[in-house]
Amino acid sequence: MSETAWTIAGSDSGGGAGVQADLLTFHDFGLHGASVVTCVTAQNTTALTDNHVIPAATVRAQLEALWDDLAPAAIKIGALGSPDNASAVLEFLSALPNDGRPFVVWDPVRYASVGGALGVLSDDTIDAFLRHVDVVTPNAEELADTWNIDPHSPAQAARLLRNRGAERVYLTGGHGNTPGVDHWESAECSFAIRGDALPGRGAHGGGCSLSSALAAATVREDEESAPVLAHMYVHQGLRAIASRVGNPGAGRPPLPHLGWPGDAEDLPRVVDAGRDIGATFPPLSHPIGLYAVVGSVDWVRRCVELRVDTVQLRVKDLPAPALRHAVAESVAATGGSSTRLFVNDFWREAIDAGAYGVHLGQEDLTDADLPAIAAAGLRLGVSTHSYYEIARAHAIAPSYVAIGPIFATTTKPMKFAPQGIARLRRWVNLLKPRYPLTAIGGIDVERVSGVMASGVGSIAVVRAITEAADPAVAVADLRAAMHSDHADVR
Known part of the structure; x- marks a missing residue:
């Protein structure tokens, strides 16, 4: 995949918005940024005083030059400057090949956040853009001004835009993306993104940076995680503004560009x-x-004998009576011992038997009665494999979070590729201030020390004990590796 992203937008002489903000954002996501400049503005943090529109022929020339040598993986489109420039960009988009087509994000900006028009488009042109881009990122004001849609019901507003032709919608809470509630809508999923509110007036270039971060994040992460990362990226900049003394300019300060977002304070729900x-x-x-993680009552009993700290009963395809019996027997086996029992998936049986806790995968979170689990006093563990799933778990505030698969595993089909140690370390930094963590997936005794060095604090194993020639030796070796000089058991 290409490591290049384009911005098609205006130039901001103040450096806070437009192509300047977009290129800084692309850099923070490790991408080479290229630009197609549609207009050159004279502006600072308080006002836009002049706007020179680039001729459409020059816009076409920029598009052709970049396509010939620096084809992008993603494109962000911002201010277009004129109807002629909009037509030039639409012609380019309509001619893109289906094979290897870049992901296109459109920020439908009509006015600079400091005031002043940046190009007015006809309704037909606006609808054409909706059909030719992958996601549109309006704020509440743009929803009302451009589409005459009431922004007070974000989910309904996003659905109306999809009915107009938008494939995906990221609806932000306000001009500049002051954190609150954003909304993502696609054919596959619909969810709110809730960040912690911050003091202050927001940032100049927040909307530009959000849309370019969304474009860049689609290159680096899965589709559902991209809006989460984009939100985090803007939130970390706004948080920096709120904590600073002496931000640049007399108006709303430019959004700081602070690298890949990785602080727990920026994780939304x-x-x-x-x-x-x-x-x-x-x-x-x-x-x-x-x-x-074991598949039978006998193995639960064996883990209790070996004084394993935590055990999960993961059974499949049992008739209802046998399932209830297995859960009840496992609860009895761990009773009075130092081993805590989590039951995978079967939360009703776990409640009835009085288990220590329940472990749920992401698919099970949708159907499980989470208030009933909490009311019964059971702990909850949740599996996560992506930024989206981490943020979804964060909204539930479980008792612990499992991260995986760290390495390739054959125990069950996996939607996600192995995460590796570097990504594990990034997620530990994001989550550990708030949640106990365990790492799972392809972990054997040789890999334990490296995994523990990430700071994760715990490892979960499926075959390293149950398929060992001597399970007692395997448990002893795993414990020793967890507490080696290179491991971090904080």
Whole structure:
């Protein structure tokens, strides 16, 4: 895949918005940024005083030159300057090949955040752009001004835009993207992105940076994670503004560009449309420690004998009576021991048997009665494999979070590629201030020390114990590796 992203937008002499903000954002996501300049503005943090529109022929020449040598993986489109420039860009988009087509994000900006028009488009042109881009990122004011859509119901507004032809919609809470509630809508999913509110007036270039971060994030992450990362990227800049003394300019300061977002304070809560949980899960009574995932009551008993810290009963395809019996017997086996039992997926049976906790995958979160689990006093563990899933788990505030797969695994089909140690370390930094963590997926004794060095605090194993020639030796070796000089068991 190409490591290049384009911005098709205006130049901001103040350096806070337009192509200047976009190129800084692309750099922070590790991409080479290229630009097609549509207009050159004279502006600072308080006013736009002049706007020189680049001729459409020059816009076409820029597009052709870049396509010949620096084909992009993603394109962000901002201010177009004129109807002629809009036509030139539409012609380019309509001619893009389906094979290897870049992901296109359109920020439908009509006015600079400091005031002043940046180009007015006809309704037909606006509708044509909706059909030729992959996602549109209006704020509430743009929804009302451009489409005459009431922004007070974000999910409904996003659906109306999709009915107009938009494939995906990222609706931001306000001009400049002051954190609050944003909304993502596509054919596959619909969710709110809730960030912590910050003091201040927002930032100059916040909307530009959000749309370019969204474009860049689609190159680096899965589609559902891209809007989460874009939100985090803008939030970290706004948080920096709120904590600074002496920001640049007399107006709203330019958004700081601070690299890949990785601070726990910037992690939003992703809430599925129409699903507020309103439940509080108990904390863990002890560290997770060595975590064994097993497929039978006999293996639960064996783990208790071996004093494994935490065990998960993961059984499949049992008739209902046998399932209830297996869960009840596992609860009895761990009763009075130092081993804590989590039941995978079967939350009703876990509640009935009085298990220590339940572990749910992302698919199960949709159907499980989370308030009932919390009301029963059970702990909740949640599997995560992406930024989207991490933010979705964060909205639920589980008792612990599992991260994986760290390495390739054959225990079950996986939607996501192995994460690796570097990504694990990034997610530990993001989550550990708030949640106990365990790493899972392809971990054997030789890999334990490297995994623990990430600071994750716990490892979960599926085959390293149950398929060992001597499980007792395997447990001892895993424990020793977890507490080696290179491991971090904080």
